[in-house]
Structures are given as C-alpha cells and as structure tokens.
Amino acid sequence: MKLRQLFTLEGVNLELKAETKDDILKELIQLLDLDDKSETILFKTLKRRENLGSTGIGKGIAIPHCRSLVVNRLRLAYGRKPEGADFNSIDGEPVHNFFLIVAPPLEVSNQYLPVLGKIAQFAKDPDIPTHLQDISTPQEFLDLLEEKAP
Amino acid sequence: MYPVDGLIFIGGALLLLAILSSTLSGKVGVPGLVLFLGIGMLAGEEGIGRIAFDNYPLAHAIGTVALVLILFDGGLQTGWRSFRAAWKPAVTLSTAGVLATAGLTGLAAAWLLDLPLLVGLLLGSIVGSTDAAAVFSILRGQGLHLKERIAATLEIESGSNDPMAVLLTLACVSMLIGDVEPGWSLVGFFVQQVVIGAAGGVAVGWAGVWISNRVSLTAVGLYPALVLGTGLLAYGLPAYLGGSGFLSVYLAGLVMGNARVAFKRGILLAHDGGAWIAQIVMFIMLGLLATPSRLVDVAVEGMLVAFALMFVARPLAVFVTLAPLRFSVRELTFLSWVGLKGAIPIILAIYPLVLGVPEGALLFNVVFFVVLLSALTQGWSIPPVAKWTGVWEALDRPDPPITLEINSVRHLDGDIVEYRVEPDAPAAGRMVRELAFPESALIAMIAREDEIVPPRGRTRIQSDDYVFVVMKSDVRPVVDRMFAPRPSAPSEPLTVLELPMDARTRVGDLEDFYGIHLDPDPERTLGELMSERLGDELEEGAEILAGEIRLAARRVAAGKVEMVGVEILLEE
Numbered sequence: 001m002k003l004r005q006l007f008t009l010e011g012v013n014l015e016l017k018a019e020t021k022d023d024i025l026k027e028l029i030q031l032l033d034l035d036d037k038s039e040t041i042l043f044k045t046l047k048r049r050e051n052l053g054s055t056g057i058g059k060g061i062a063i064p065h066c067r068s069l070v071v072n073r074l075r076l077a078y079g080r081k082p083e084g085a086d087f088n089s090i091d092g093e094p095v096h097n098f099f100l101i102v103a104p105p106l107e108v109s110n111q112y113l114p115v116l117g118k119i120a121q122f123a124k125d126p127d128i129p130t131h132l133q134d135i136s137t138p139q140e141f142l143d144l145l146e147e148k149a150p
Numbered sequence: 151m152y153p154v155d156g157l158i159f160i161g162g163a164l165l166l167l168a169i170l171s172s173t174l175s176g177k178v179g180v181p182g183l184v185l186f187l188g189i190g191m192l193a194g195e196e197g198i199g200r201i202a203f204d205n206y207p208l209a210h211a212i213g214t215v216a217l218v219l220i221l222f223d224g225g226l227q228t229g230w231r232s233f234r235a236a237w238k239p240a241v242t243l244s245t246a247g248v249l250a251t252a253g254l255t256g257l258a259a260a261w262l263l264d265l266p267l268l269v270g271l272l273l274g275s276i277v278g279s280t281d282a283a284a285v286f287s288i289l290r291g292q293g294l295h296l297k298e299r300i301a302a303t304l305e306i307e308s309g310s311n312d313p314m315a316v317l318l319t320l321a322c323v324s325m326l327i328g329d330v331e332p333g334w335s336l337v338g339f340f341v342q343q344v345v346i347g348a349a350g351g352v353a354v355g356w357a358g359v360w361i362s363n364r365v366s367l368t369a370v371g372l373y374p375a376l377v378l379g380t381g382l383l384a385y386g387l388p389a390y391l392g393g394s395g396f397l398s399v400y401l402a403g404l405v406m407g408n409a410r411v412a413f414k415r416g417i418l419l420a421h422d423g424g425a426w427i428a429q430i431v432m433f434i435m436l437g438l439l440a441t442p443s444r445l446v447d448v449a450v451e452g453m454l455v456a457f458a459l460m461f462v463a464r465p466l467a468v469f470v471t472l473a474p475l476r477f478s479v480r481e482l483t484f485l486s487w488v489g490l491k492g493a494i495p496i497i498l499a500i501y502p503l504v505l506g507v508p509e510g511a512l513l514f515n516v517v518f519f520v521v522l523l524s525a526l527t528q529g530w531s532i533p534p535v536a537k538w539t540g541v542w543e544a545l546d547r548p549d550p551p552i553t554l555e556i557n558s559v560r561h562l563d564g565d566i567v568e569y570r571v572e573p574d575a576p577a578a579g580r581m582v583r584e585l586a587f588p589e590s591a592l593i594a595m596i597a598r599e600d601e602i603v604p605p606r607g608r609t610r611i612q613s614d615d616y617v618f619v620v621m622k623s624d625v626r627p628v629v630d631r632m633f634a635p636r637p638s639a640p641s642e643p644l645t646v647l648e649l650p651m652d653a654r655t656r657v658g659d660l661e662d663f664y665g666i667h668l669d670p671d672p673e674r675t676l677g678e679l680m681s682e683r684l685g686d687e688l689e690e691g692a693e694i695l696a697g698e699i700r701l702a703a704r705r706v707a708a709g710k711v712e713m714v715g716v717e718i719l720l721e722e
Contacts, residue, residue, distance in 0.1 A: 021586070049663055053651035053713070066663055086586040090650045092576025092632060094584075105665070113664065113718050 003076075003118055003149040004142055011077040012138035016098070021087055022047070024079070025064060028100040031077035038070035042102065056089030061123045065101035065116055074111050075102045076119075078141060080132065097123065097132050122149045160201075164193060168430045181529040183281075183433050183492055184522065190437015203438040210504045212435055213497035216428035217312075218399050220493070222381035223425035224309035225403020226418055230708070232302035233404075239299075239475050240306030243468065243485075247307075248314040250467035251459070251489070252278030258458035263451050263516070269509050272322035276499050276517050277459060279315030281308055281492020294533055294542045300481060304488060312494050313397035317343050319498045326507050346393025348401060354384040355405025362411050373413040374420035377406060381421075429493060436496045440518050448512065452519025460524060464489035480539040487535050491524040564622050566594065569633035573613035577632040583607035591621035591629050627705060627712055649718075650704060653677030653711040660699075664718065668696045676701060677711040 011031045018024040025046050029039050045066045049055065056062040077100040084094030099119045103112035122128060128148065135141050168186045175182040193199030203209075233240075252274040260270025296304070321339060324330040330339050358380030367373060384402030389395030411417060445452075465486035472482060499517035503510040536542045571578050577585055582593055582605050596603040597616040603609060611617065619629055651660070657679060658672025669679055680703055683694045688711065693702045705713035 048659075051652075052655045052659065052663075053649060053716075055649060057649065067665060086584060088586050103665075107665075110665075113666075117718065 002146075003115070003122060004145040006074060006076045006115065007078060007142060007145060009138045009142065011075075012141050013078070014080045014135065014138065014141070016079045016081040016085075018081075019085060021050070021085070024081070024085055024087070024098065025050075028064065028077055028079045028098055031079065031100070032071070032075050032102065034070055042066075042068050042070050046100075050088075054088040054090065056087040056091075056095050057120065057123075058089055058091040058093065059124070060084065060089075060093055060096040060129055061099070062087045062089065062095045062097070063099045063101060063116065063119055063123070065103075065112075067103050067105045067112065069105060071102050071104050073104065074107065074115060076100065076115070082133070097129065099123065118149065160193075160199075164189060164434050165427070165430060168434060169426075181281075181490065181492075181525045183429070184525045184529065186430055186433030187437040187440075187522070190434035191440060191442055192437075193434070194438045194440070194442075196442050201438055203435070204441075206439075206500055206503045209435055209439050210497075210500045213432055213500060216432035217396065217494065217497055218382065218385045219421075219428040220425050221309070221312060221396055221400045222384070222403040223421045225400045225405075226407035226421055228306060228309050228404055228407060230408050232305050234709075236299055236302035236306055239303045239472055239477070240310065242471050242475065243303070243307045244311035244314055246471045247467045248278045248311050248318070250471060251463045252315070252318050254463035254466055255455065255459045258463065259455050259516075262454045262458065263512075265509065268322060268326055269507070269513070272319065272326065272502065272507070273455065273513055273516065274463075275315060275318035275322050276501075276513065277455075277491055277495045277520050278318060279311045279491075279494050280464075280489040281494065294536055296536065297541055300484065300541050303485065309400060313347065313394055313400055315494060316396045316498065317394055319501055323501055323505050323507060326502075327505055342392055343394040344397065346388045346391050347395065347397035350388030350391070350393055350395075351384055351398035351401030352405055354380060354387060354398065355402035355409075358384075358402065358406050359409040359411055370413055370416060374417045377411070377417050377421065378424070380406065432493055432497070436493075436518075440515075444515050445519050445522075448515045448519055451512075452516050452523065455516055456520045456523040459520065460487075460489065460528065481541055484535060484539040484541045487528060488532060489524075490528050490532075491521040495521050564620065565626070567619050567621065567626065567629070569617045569619065569629075571611055571613050571615045571617060571633050575613070575633045577611050577617070578613040580611055581607065582609045582611065585611075585632060587632075588621070588625040588628050591619055591625050594618045594620045627707070648702070648715040651676065651714045651716050653680070653714050655714070660716070664699070666699060666718075668699065676714045676716075680711050680714065 010033065013027070013031055016024060016027050018027045022043075026039070026043055029042050029046070032042075034042065045068050046064050049066045050064065054062070055064045079098040079100070081096055081098070084096045087095040087098075089095055101112070101116055101119065103115075122145070125148065128144075131144055131148070132141075135144060168189050171185040171189065172182040174180075175185060191197055193201050195202040253271065254274070255277060256267075256271035256274025258270075259265060259273045260267050263270070263273075265273070295301075317340065320343070321330065321336060324339065325332060325336065330336055358377060361380075362373060362376050365376075367376065381399055381402060385395035385399040388398040407418070465483075468486040468489075469482050472485070477485070495517050499514045502513050507513070587593075593605040595618040596605050596609065596611065597618070598612065598614075603615075605617075617633060621629055654675050654677060656672060657669045657674050657676065660666075660676065661668050661672065679696065680692075680694055680701055681688055683696075684692050684703075688703060688706060688709070690703055690706050693700055695701075700717040702715040702717065703711045703713075704715045705711070
C-alpha cells in the first residue's frame with residue numbers, strides 16, 4: 001500500500017498553532033477526529049513514548065507514533081509548523097514537519113512498522129523538506145506523496 | 151631574632167621567586183622544575199646565596215613527604231575517564247615499561263661507567279620513571295593540546311610509574327646492602343610491597359571516603375585536612391607494615407578523587423596547592439643539595455647515561471611493550487621522546503646515600519646530571535616533536551573569564567557545570583527560552599568575553615559564550631548535548647530510521663510500542679540487555695540484534711549505556 005492512500009485531506013494541517021511539544025502532540029491528535037476521551041488516552045500514550053526518547057529523528061522531522069486501542073485501523077496525520085518548534089530532536093534542531101502514526105494493537109495487515117519505515121524513507125530524501133515547505137494546500141501534500149513516496 | 155625567623159624569610163622569598171619564575175616555564179619551553187632547581191643552586195653554597203646544605207637524611211625526609219603529597223595529589227586529580235581511556239598502555243608503560251627502561255639503562259650504565267652490574271641497575275631504576283606531568287605544563291604554555299589517547303596515557307603513566315621506580319630502587323638498594331637476596335627472596339619482597347601497598351591504599355582510600363561523608367565537621371577547612379590525614383595514613387600504614395607506601399598513597403588518592411566526597415572542589419584545590427608547594431620546596435632543596443662543581447666532574451658519564459636512556463632504553467621499552475596496543479609509529483616516537491625525568495629520580499638518588507651504598511655520591515651526581523639534561527633537552531624539544539609526529543591538536547580555547555564553584559559540605563545531587571558554546575552547538579544562536587531545558591536544569595549565568603550576562607528568557611546564546619548551568623546530575627547528558635558540537639553535518643541525509651531511546655526503557659515497553667519480540671524478560675532494560683550481550687565490547691557504536699530490531703549503543707558513560715539507538719529492521 002502506498003503512503004498516499006493512508007492520508008486524508010482532513011488529516012493534514014499546514015499551519016500548526018501550538019508552540020510546545022505537548023500542545024503540538026494534541027494538535028496532531030485532533031487531526032484524527034477522535035472523541036475527547038480517546039484523544040486524552042492517545043495523548044498519554046504518545047507522551048509515554050516520547051519520554052523514552054524523542055521521535056524527532058533530526059533534519060526538522062518528527063514521527064510521533066504508538067499503538068493504541070483508540071483506533072481500529074492504521075491512522076496517519078501530517079502537521080507543519082513553518083517556524084519550527086522544539087521537540088527535543090536528536091540533533092537539537094527545531095522540527096518543522098510532524099508525521100503522526102497510530103496503529104491498533106493488533107493489526108491484520110501488520111503495516112505499522114513498514115509504514116514507519118516508509119515515512120522515514122520519504123522524509124530523509126534531501127529534497128523533501130524544501131518541497132514540504134513550498135506546498136500551500138493539503139491537496140498538494142497528497143500530490144507530493146503520490147509523486148515521491150514509496 | 152630567632153634562627154627560624156631568618157629561615158622563614160629566606161623560605162618565603164625563595165618560594166615566591168620560584169612561583170613567579172614558573173610563569174616563564176611555558177614561554178621558554180623549560181620545565182618549571184629546572185627553574186626551581188636553578189633557583190636552589192643559585193641560593194646554594196656555590197651560588198650567590200652561599201647557603202651550605204648537605205644534610206642528606208633531612209633531605210630524604212623532606213623529599214619523602216613531598217613525594218607523598220605529589221603522588222596523593224596525582225591520584226586525586228586522575229579521573230576515571232582518562233583512566234578508562236588509556237589504562238592499558240599507561241599501566242603497561244608504568245610497569246613493564248619502567249622495568250625495561252630501568253634494565254636497559256642499568257646495563258648501559260654498568261658498561262659505560264664500569265660499575266658493578268647491580269649498581270648499574272640501581273642507577274637505571276632511579277632514572278626509570280618519567281615525569282610526564284611536566285610535559286603538560288610545557289605543551290599548555292605553547293597552546294598545544296595532545297590527542298586524547300596520548301594525553302591520557304601520559305597522564306596515567308606519569309602518576310602510576312613512580313611507585314614502580316621506587317620499588318625497583320628499593321629492591322636494588324636492599325640487595326646491595328644485603329637485606330634481600332636475589333631470587334625468591336627478591337620475588338617475595340616485590341609481592342609483599344605490591345600486595346600490602348595496593349590493599350592498604352584501596353582500604354585507606356575507601357575508609358577516608360566513608361569517614362568524610364559521615365562525620366560532621368564544624369569548619370569546612372577541616373575537610374581538606376581530614377583528607378590530607380588520610381593520605382599520610384595511606385602512606386604510613388602500609389610502609390610500616392612492609393608494603394609500598396608510594397603505591398598505596400597514589401591508589402588512595404585515586405579512590406578518593408573519584409568518589410563522591412563532601413566539599414570536593416575545596417579539597418582538590420587545597421591538595422593541588424599542597425602538591426605545588428611540595429614540588430617547589432623539594433626542587434629548591436635539591437638545588438641547594440647539589441654542588442655544581444661536582445656535577446661538572448661527572449658531565450661525561452652523565453651525558454653517556456642520559457643518551458643511552460633517551461635514545462636507546464626508553465624508545466626500546468616503549469616500542470616493545472606497547473607493540474600489541476595499536477599505536478602508530480609516530481605516536482610511539484612521541485611517547486619515547488617524552489620520557490622526561492623529574493623530581494622522583496633525584497629523591498630516589500638520596501636513598502643509596504642515606505642507606506650507605508658505597509657508590510652513592512657518584513650515583514647522586516650522575517642522576518642529577520641526567521635529570522637536568524633530560525629536562526632541558528627533552529623539555530625544550532617537546533613542542534617541535536609533538537608537531538612533527540602529529541600527535542597534537544590545535545587548541546584555540548581560551549580559559550573562561552570566570553569560574554563558579556559549589557562548595558558543598560554535604561553531598562548534593564547537583565552540579566554547576568560550565569559549558570563553552572561550540573559554534574555549531576544546538577544552543578548557539580538561540581534564545582534561552584527556546585532551549586528545551588529539562589525541568590531540573592537552569593542557566594545560572596552567561597559569561598561573554600569580559601562581561602556577565604544575566605540569563606533571561608530572551609537572552610540569545612552566542613557561540614563562544616561560557617554558560618553555567620545548575621542541574622541535577624541525572625540530566626547532565628541531555629544538557630551536555632545542547633552545548634556540544636552537532637554530531638553530524640546538517641546537510642547529510644538521514645541514513646537509517648534510528649530512534650534514540652533512553653537505555654532505562656524496559657524491554658516490555660519497547661515490545662508493546664512496536665508489537666515485536668525482543669527478549670524473554672520484559673522487565674529488563676535495554677541497557678541491561680546490551681551490557682549482558684556485549685560484555686567487554688560495550689562501547690559507543692557497538693550493536694546487537696534482538697528480534698526484529700538492532701540496538702546500537704549511542705552514548706556510553708562509566709561503563710553503562712545511557713542512550714540506545716533503536717533501528718527497526720524492515721523486510722524488503
């Protein structure tokens with residue numbers, strides 16, 4: 001399955017408002033359109049994962065991810081913060097591009113890890129950060145995935 | 151006026167003169183010890199001071215006390231970090247290396263000076279140890295900075311080789327005066343000295359740590375005094391029981407210097423001062439003791455022995471004993487050349503005199519000459535040799551304009567750490583409030599050139615600032631990273647999907663998060679898993695495979711993994 005098929009227009013926010021790590025996680029969670037209780041649970045789980053080590057993998061990219069019962073299929077969201085935010089990244093750089101990945105604990109197709117790998121592969125392409133900076137609508141983000149993502 | 155008044159007057163003047171002269175040491179490339187000796191000789195019977203001093207037993211006593219203070223301070227200032235980086239080459243050099251140097255020099259001396267073999271070996275043992283610490287003062291004066299492994303090797307060697315030289319000297323003297331027979335009796339003597347010395351040093355060191363952390367002293371000034379008492383005990387007790395006091399006092403210093411001791415900075419500072427005074431007093435005294443005209447008499451013999459030592463014995467010893475340890479030829483050449491002689495040989499040269507070895511006077515004068523020659527020629531040529539062999543790195547780092555210290559009587563779980571902001575450090579160019587500082591860390595002060603900048607949220611940190619951070623010990627690695635240069639150039643693409651994780655993460659948590667299987671015991675931490683699987687090979691960059699993931703040790707400190715890189719192996 002291609003990455004393009006896992007994102008929806010609603011799951012893309014090119015102007016994140018939040019400033020802190022916690023608020024950014026919350027804003028990303030909102031893109032998945034869950035109920036309040038699920039949002040709280042998911043936030044706690046993501047936070048627990050971040051506490052073990054930041055998912056800011058460097059070069060301005062973070063891939064917060066976890067498994068959680070609050071979703072029943074693999075869900076992805078993308079958030080962009082043009083001015084960047086501190087995410088305790090491994091290289092200490094501010095993060096501009098956030099890819100949220102949430103998978104159910106049991107997944108029939110077992111796509112979670114491969115998708116995590118595909119996102120990393122997509123994001124590590126040296127041209128991608130510039131492309132992501134230039135897009136102005138969620139549709140352009142999906143088109144970029146269509147064109148560049150594995 | 152009492153006689154002691156004059157003594158204090160002269161002592162103070164000489165001490166000040168010596169300290170002021172040490173500022174010249176780095177500039178003229180002459181070890182401070184040569185300058186101190188020179189001052190002593192100038193003040194001596196043939197110099198302008200006309201002070202006649204030839205009381206060898208007193209010189210021996212003062213020299214021994216000075217040596218104890220110097221060795222104790224050497225142990226206190228030696229960090230585990232350099233110890234771990236270079237203990238193999240350093241310990242090899244300070245044991246087998248000293249033995250080989252002493253043996254070869256001894257054979258050469260016996261042949262060149264036509265001495266009995268045992269007397270030759272005694273001479274070799276006396277000059278067998280090196281004072282590499284002098285190397286650092288010279289290099290620092292010239293703004294040269296040695297590569298870490300070389301620097302650590304020299305640092306540990308210079309601290310730990312003196313007990314070996316003392317032992318060899320005592321062994322030779324004991325055989326000469328008939329206390330010990332060559333053969334099993336000699337082996338027994340060695341084993342007894344080393345075992346009692348090592349056990350005594352470690353035991354007294356630990357006891358000192360235990361006591362200083364438990365007693366509540368009324369004045370902070372008593373803490374350095376308490377530690378000093380421990381050091382003297384560490385020498386005296388094993389020496390009294392027939393062990394090596396010098397080995398013991400060095401080890402006791404090593405134990406105490408690396409333990410958490412109340413009021414540690416104050417203690418280290420006090421002892422560093424004590425060691426300096428000991429060095430100066432000792433050298434001035436030795437300068438007084440020497441008679442320059444008699445040194446000229448042994449100039450030819452001294453030069454022959456010195457050349458045999460510098461060009462044959464030390465290089466051979468270094469190249470042969472360090473052969474298995476993967477140094478380059480250039481590095482070995484440098485290590486061979488920096489076998490600088492210092493205080494120890496001159497002190498040791500008093501032993502045969504005091505114990506009544508017939509050739510004592512000759513030995514003393516030859517040793518004195520060898521030390522002077524070695525300190526002068528090798529001391530002067532160290533910077534060019536360091537450059538030529540390429541073992542240095544340029545160091546453009548000025549000292550911070552200020553220092554800040556915590557003097558805590560109780561042990562606190564916190565530190566003030568001073569950072570110099572590297573130009574490409576994550577913190578450089580950012581405002582204080584933009585730094586994602588851990589809760590338990592706070593910037594206390596920023597020093598920029600000659601100014602103090604009070605840190606506010608909007609203060610922008612600049613490269614080359616000195617930033618003083620108050621923090622709890624456990625967040626140190628996180629804060630270190632903010633001020634250190636970035637590990638890789640920002641333009642490089644990411645190579646793998648590697649996620650950094652705290653090594654304290656439980657195996658079970660990782661399994662839950664990724665739905666993978668790693669290890670049968672979910673309660674273990676990733677760090678424990680790596681330590682067990684890697685054993686001795688645990689170092690930064692070491693990797694293990696577990697289930698579907700690869701774990702790499704990304705940050706290792708004190709033998710433990712702190713940060714693990716987790717890479718998920720994806721099937722293609």
